[in-house]
Amino acid sequence: MPLHPILVLDQVIDDYRNYIRTEFRAKDPALNAAPELDRPRFLAQEPFFQAHRPFRSGKAWPDLPLDPRLARAMTARTGGAPAYLHQSAAIEELCSPTARPVVVTTGTGSGKTECFLLPVIQNAIEDVARFRQPGLTAILVYPMNALANDQLLRIEQYLEESGFQGAVTVAKYDRGTTQAQREDLRRKPPHILLTNYMMLEYLLVRPADRDGIFANHRCRFLVLDEVHTYRGTLGSNIALLVRRLRTHLQRARQDWRTEVSPHDAPYRFPTLVPVGTSATIKSVSEEAISRQEALRRRDAAVQDFFARLTGVEPATIQVIGEEVEEVQTPPEAQYALQPPAGVSVDVNDSESVHQALCTLAGIDQATPLAEAARQCRLLWDLHHWLIRQPLSITDLVDRVRQTIPGRTDAPLDAVYHEVATALIAGAALPDGTPGALRLRSHRFIRGGWQFHRCLNPACGRLYPLGEAQCSTCGYQTAPLHLCRNCGADYLQLAGDPLEGPLHPFRSGVDEVEWMLYEPSRFETTFADEESEDEPEEETPRARNRRQRNANVPTQMRRRPVLHGSFDPRTLSFSANRTDYPLEVILAPARIRCLCCGGTAGSRNVVAPLSIGTSAALKVLGEGLLGALDLAHRTFTGHDGKERLLIFCDSRQDAAHQARFITFASRYDRMRRNLVRLLEQEGPLTIQRAVELLADRGVRERDNPHVPEAPRQRLSLEERERIRAWEEAPVLDELALSASYRATLINLGLVGVVYEGLHEVVQESGSKVAEALDIDLPALEHLCRCLLDEIRMRGALSRPMLRYHPQHTSCPR
Template structure:
């Protein structure tokens, strides 16, 4: 799939959809709206983000051979499992290994790594290992870990991921059990959880709040089964802000007091603190997490990602880039050949990673136009040529795979789309009136000219202005005030009027 063509089609379809409801009759309004739509007001240029390469550190199997993890944990967490293969050992990124060590020490921690960095495995691996070891000493069925997601869709997704690792075990002989409890379950599912509690519950904070406060026997039984809870995970920690953050912080404290004072809290978030030095950001995240968890989180337990270069070529010179762009890209390429391509180095060092305080960090996402302008400056080619070449190169780099079926560059195209709002205009003749989409009350710099909401006839497209015909408070003269279905006149009204 050409994601750039897909994006253009998506935006085109959305434009046609939003413009299909009203066909304004006035030429000046049509010209104004066309210019706003063409300028990308409701869909700015998409942002390009390159998935970086993470530093790896061993496998789950190697940790099991060292006695750090259980052999059963190594059997569970294997990639590529299917009916005909047991898969291969799950390799670990450095930040995953750091999180595993932290969890196995039963210390609170926060993972602040990017999307696609394997944050869920960072806590599921040590969580499952701790559950296996605890069940070896006490096999009484009970809930030992609860994972709280901000959205049910995330809970559903993680349930599917767990199923991939445990699907090769018979349902009645799984070493670790799990269940979703978000309100989407039917009566039978809830009864099963009450009668035979799973080791891990996937839920959302509102449902967990209800479980803690409702008094029906089923919910009370679930809470009883969670006595001695070992782990509590708050996924997407940055979503818990303001009043919701205070609610979640109080919930965690009640859970700790009611179930286990030594409960281990784990948080994950792709973005939290962005200002200051690396140490300052860690300290700020640790401070926020400590307030949410109700226990001190050491800054050292705020775990970020450790990135590395995957392209062996340094930033190419202007001449090298210019020569590379002069040559057409092939439809197919060898992984190693493309890996040594000058544009590959430019993409990685411009759109992928940059140095910050001596370490590699993710580059800020850029629009395709901005990226093309940077490539044009670096190569001397026209921006339009660079934009076309860059889009084709990224698509080729995604199709080219290494021996582990990983692309040279996995990239994301972020497209933000906003809904169309109201049109506002002054009470002047077509062609002379001021038009606006921001919802301002007056024309900037001229408070004698007021904006009014413009409505349209759905049949003929004729515009009209709902107003109140009333006395101006300052002058006592008759004038017009904006009218909506929710407003009433401030002074005695002559009549509601439509122009």
């Protein structure tokens, strides 16, 4: 089934909403409900849509100055379609003997990579034919390794499909390049070198690498991909880097074929031609000026920027932008007389899409699908509007009401439904259908949640972005925390409660924290001092209070636990429980829950209710990859691997996100595989489960310790490493982090059975049960609870646990 961008994005956001609701299970039902998550535009802003722009066609691939075999490969790749006009212009300019600097500024999916990649490959092919000697002919610089990896794969595919694999050499120079690989590059420089600006800097300051790789070069092209990212300080550094590179290339060792004919001289000693690629650039607003003037200003701005970056003359820089085909609205296209009501679209049912289009156009339901799409004027108007700029549904509704006479006074909700229906139906049309919408969907989604809660108990509203004051009642808010074990909630305050009012805790400020806990909200109240008029017979409620009070610590980390009352408006505390409306306990630390008594070893058991951007990114990424997998299952020749490109603020942020996704995905993988094994095999011992998980990891080759080259037999050491990698997350969730909510058992995915427990209790438990005044089933339950507690404290006879930092026998 083709990917439907609108519905996929809606589903991903629904998954994200469910993730937030289930990630933190609070004891308070009001927190679990979290009505804010269902509020319109709370979790995600309104989407913006942009229609795929049909670019104007240029020359056929065989008519461009490309090797016939390379042209045939491109013809096969594009299904016989010609190059786009901007591709033709860039290829012809860069393949000419007098090539000038070029900047290609076109949108995503416009094929701008081919604008420089094909000339680079063509130049390398001609170099091989002319000189048959290793040596640089082009350097491609990318802002990120992910882009370089993708381009390397594409170059290798083009070379293989055109028959030049092995003749034209291509290599990467990045952090992963080993010493042996660097020696190979020095000994036999590639024709095409891919790197990033940081590693290009290293290349220039490593004399052995620089002198060896640049020796006898014929470097004609320097490509700067995503050149619009080189701004500010980074842009200044790149500008200096380009000038140093040019100088080093001019001074590089040239001791081979130094005497050449005038015809070969431009190829043996070429002039370096800088090439840049960029997303679509607009230097100014285009509202009040002609298109020609807008293009002139854009070209001047791009020429000035690229000249400063590369040191070439601005007038020599050729700026190549995109040209789109004009969309012609059929003269018979029309709107329905009134915005249709009650129209729903099932994108998996072509008849549902057909009926929706007929209704939108106000035509007979028997009209064929293609003709119905052709006569639906709203589809064509959406094309015109969304090709020019991204617009939200609200923006589109305004356009319809302003430009369509029959919609000027129509109800806003009716027009909104009409536009939304047209977007969904138009995006569901098969390729080639007149008026089919090919949309890009853009949406801003909230991440980095830091939940605060209103201090007013009658309000208690949640604020996911840490807003300091409640917009409903005007009370202050404070950071919300939950017990990892039972879900009891706390509010984090700071200050000296015995000297004056407290205040909400501020992150990054060094001050004493206090965790505000209301025991009465969780049926946990604490006994007052004994009084003379206390009834002789203790009620169940009083007994419950006394027992729980016995478990409340008197201090934490050498600071007292305070009992008293609290005023949520002034944030004042009194040791007298009747001075203020709320009876509370102030805990000076988060190492123990006052509700369930739970702890988390050396870590805090009461944790902030927050979700970082890493968790949000993981959930959203997994949703998108799942949608891509469904869409590609019917694609012939698809390799089964889905790819998602994620842009981060910095290299450090990218590394952090990658580590988190890798770590979290490892646990998700373990849970998924273990559940499948238990469904297939039935109950398993830990040892057998680990063995089967390892066997699956070898079969699927998704365990990092599986050797790269498939072998019939693995060594004992290799099998132990594979099993250890599979066992670690299992033991972590069964024995070390077992009290956390998002674990195998607490998620309800698996259960633990203690083998032989029933038999032992039946055979030997009678005396113990009699002494405890319980029956044997109750004794068995009690034993299971004790064994659970032992397991959850890490007391399992597994050798790997000895090497966990939390284990008492771990080497220090």
